[in-house]
Amino acid sequence: MPLPPGRVHHVAVVVRSIDASLRLWRDLLGLELETVMEIPTDRVRIAFLGVGESKIELVEPTDETTGVARFLASKGEGFHHVCLEVDSLSDELTRLGIEGVELIDSAPRRGAEGPVAFLHPRSCGGVLVELIEAPGGPSWRALGMTPPKP
């Protein structure tokens, strides 16, 4: 049996403009803006807004070449993925791979908020699922990442 995930870490939506989208998520719905950052390697800007133990992530493509940019061009703004927090990401990926789940990332990689891996929506009922390892898990050290101070 798998260990249950601990929480919804975030729900990500693709937006044309983070600045314009803050009017809804921060100013109208009242979520707290925690951070806005550029991820040059992924050619996106992202923002995280807190709500309870979870976050809403806004993802804005910064050029036209990425999967996120093509998503925005073809489907428009909207839901992109949901991220669940697990204790040991590599254990989960091994187990899910054995069970036949199609993995976009077969091993943990460095994400903005910790070690992450994506599962293919073909295996997840059309939903792009990201897994992130809880702070202090084994992949943090393996990837040379430092958990944030609580």
Added chain:
Amino acid sequence: MPLPPGRVHHVAVVVRSIDASLRLWRDLLGLELETVMEIPTDRVRIAFLGVGESKIELVEPTDETTGVARFLASKGEGFHHVCLEVDSLSDELTRLGIEGVELIDSAPRRGAEGPVAFLHPRSCGGVLVELIEAPGGPSWRALGMTPPKP
């Protein structure tokens, strides 16, 4: 300033079959199945699976006539909406309406888990947003609903 929402109450995905989808969400990802119920008035079956303070909702249309069924037919399985918990739903709806947000439900109505209202994706960057009132809020009594025992 709006009061911040307390948590992501649930993330809803449209599925062809709840039974088939439980293989992913319960058996492979390890979420706890809390309930499966028919909502005859909405012509759907729904399931809630717990993850931290949130839930994943699976929504399966039971006939071909509803918006959810048309969503499934045109877009396939995938994300449907995100639901945020607020303290006073009627206060939020009044405030959001004044701010020009397009409301699908201009007043709280009875949902499976409490008083709810939907905001139109046209006002929410392509995201269908549901608001639910926290147990014990004023709309519970107004709608004759009894909060679940903790």
